[in-house]
Amino acid sequence: MTPVLELKNIEKKFGDVIALEGINLCVHKGEWISIMGPSGSGKTTLLNILSLMDTPSNGEYLLGGVDAGSLDEAQKLVIRREKVGLIFQQFHLIPYLSALENVMIAQYYHSSVDEEDAKAALAKVGLAHRLTHRPSELSGGEQQRLCIARSLINDPEILLADEPTGNLDEQNEKVILDLFCRLREEGKTIILITHNPELGRYADRIINLRHGKMEEVAHA
């Protein structure tokens, strides 16, 4: 079976600084991978490469069997729209739009807007009663669930999450964790960056990064 994504000897340099080196990773459909490591270890750089927001300095990145290095900006944009759902630690919600519209904006840049689909996505994350609320009127946990609903609306193959519980309290962290578990059950491929060992434990595999290198691959 073709892996959902595959990294072959990826290297990323910022000037003289090596952010990533010798990264090899193969992820299959429905897998939950947790990338862990201390600050500055290259976790976010790796996530940016995976989401096609950044390009590796060396190595090969195959996304659905396609070499990402051979794609131009427009093609990368299409793949990002179609295949990838992004979840951020800082939520990155548009402050002047309602919860419903924050989901619909992802539909807008994907294909067409469908209010009923957007409502269903919000209902799925338990925000059916918050459709017209603006992000500032939502709690941190609700904002993150809104961010997840937005990432799911276009039914992406891969969910890339950068510290999704980093700004949440324990109770909300549990809600988000449950949500990820349900998404895995639905067959979503999840790549999650976290400092949180508790969150890491739920993954199928844990990748530890240190100084830009993969130290070990542990099976949870």
Place this chain on the structure above:
Amino acid sequence: MVANKKQSLRSAFLLRSVFKSLRFSYDRTLIIFISIMLGACVTGAFVNVYLDIDSKMRKELKAYGANVLFTPQSVEKSLFFDQSDYEKSLHVIPKGSLLGASPYLFGTVRLSLGDAVMAGVDFAGMKVAKPFLEVVQGAYINVDFDERNALIGVDLAKKMELKVGSSINLVNEQSGFSTTIRIKGIVSSGDKEDGLLFVSLPLAQKVLGKAGQIHLVEAVILGDFDQINAISTELSKVGSFSAKPLARISLSEGLILDKIKFLMALVAFTVLLITSMCVNTTLSSIIFSRTKEIALLRALGASKRNVATLFGTETLLMTLFASVLGAFLGFFLSQFFGTVIFGSGIDFRFLSIPIATILSLLFAAVAAYFPIKRSLNLPVATILRGE
């Protein structure tokens, strides 16, 4: 059909987002709106004044009096020309361009205390041709062919000891014609008119025995120097006289108008430049505060074109409303300018609306171009990471 529905849903969503965005940052939106509106308002006002200034200024400059002089073709042959030729020639002048004209016939008459120079005139026409003539006592004669009343220059009145209401007996010794006229008003210009006796042209022709003859005509014709020159040439072709523009007045009219128009264009340009700088600064600040939003949209799959469309639509909506409103308000501002400068309103010119709107939109577009362009080259990953 389905594709159309999808497209209309997308367009409706874009507009909804744009209006929400404008409302959300209403304070900065308001600054841009007011800047553009003021720019369009001043531009609209100046365009209105610009389009109306020709007639306004020319009417103002007509206070200096006649700008075309009709004289005999050859003074060596005759000092007179036919009044009928002058009257025939008037059809050459475009309709509405002749503000007024008066023929003149001069001659010496004997009064009780001595000789005086009498001028036969068209009183209504002379009022336009010699607007500087001031009535110092009595009243002006407003009837063209009043043969019972006369005006007298202030110096002559003093010399002849004549007052308003005094009677003068005018006699043509050759024909035996005699009449008595009454002084209705004493006039002054501070110039040669102060030594003249003004009577109606037909009366002067009878007294001087010069029926149908005149010495000269003074006329006030609307137009710039070139137009007046062309009209004068046409007039001269009609008969026994030659018409010439009084270059001193007509040329200076053109020069003053050109300078005023240039000054107005310069002021309008400066205002628009200041407006666009204000728009540029404010828009830069808005876009700077929305870098995360732009980066997010790019991360969600928005192309550079999508982002440019979003900000372009926001800017266009804002500037379009502000420009059109400003252009209409410009008419009222032009009324203020008209009242303060010319003492009368300025005619509404519809052309001022599209001109002011398009100019304001152009300046706003230039102002918006660079901030939007900068926003498209933001490093998405770095911004979303919060670094």
